[in-house]
Amino acid sequence: MVSESIMNALLSIEKKIEEHDATKSRSSSPPNLGQEKPEKPEKPSKPAHKEKDPEELAPVKPAATANTKEPGFLVANTQPWAKVIIDGKDTGKTTPIAPRSKIALKPGKHVVTFVANGKKFNFDVVIKPAEDTRLIKQLADTQQ
Numbered sequence: 001m002v003s004e005s006i007m008n009a010l011l012s013i014e015k016k017i018e019e020h021d022a023t024k025s026r027s028s029s030p031p032n033l034g035q036e037k038p039e040k041p042e043k044p045s046k047p048a049h050k051e052k053d054p055e056e057l058a059p060v061k062p063a064a065t066a067n068t069k070e071p072g073f074l075v076a077n078t079q080p081w082a083k084v085i086i087d088g089k090d091t092g093k094t095t096p097i098a099p100r101s102k103i104a105l106k107p108g109k110h111v112v113t114f115v116a117n118g119k120k121f122n123f124d125v126v127i128k129p130a131e132d133t134r135l136i137k138q139l140a141d142t143q144q
Helices: 004-026
Strands: 072-079 083-086 089-094 103-105 108-116 119-127 132-138
Touching: 072 108, 072 119, 083 103, 119 132
Parallel strands: 072 132
Antiparallel strands: 072 103, 083 089, 083 108, 108 119
16 A cells, blocks of 8 residues: 555656656756756766777787797697608607697798608698697698
């Protein structure tokens, strides 16, 4: 059951809203709905974070990535397993070369040679700073 005082307050508010709507259609200035001062219009609140354009949303490359002195890495696997030679130098490793034992190389172009069953297989790779380059080959089909 709604008390009489609440009902009167609701009727009063409804009447003020109707007066406001009627005054608004006749005048562009906002009416004073009671004895209270008109409220200052609120400034739109700023969002918690600034909207970013797509360029700003692109992944940020660490400063070291731009440094060509930082090494890149070679991860390799072959079928059958093979001895790994890079730029004519024996690495002392055989495939598979897993990410945990990847070979650090200077950024740039390199020639990776796999030696399996007495046959050599050469592949050009481009190493990028701070990135893993994967070289996965089936050697029986690609003899050079």
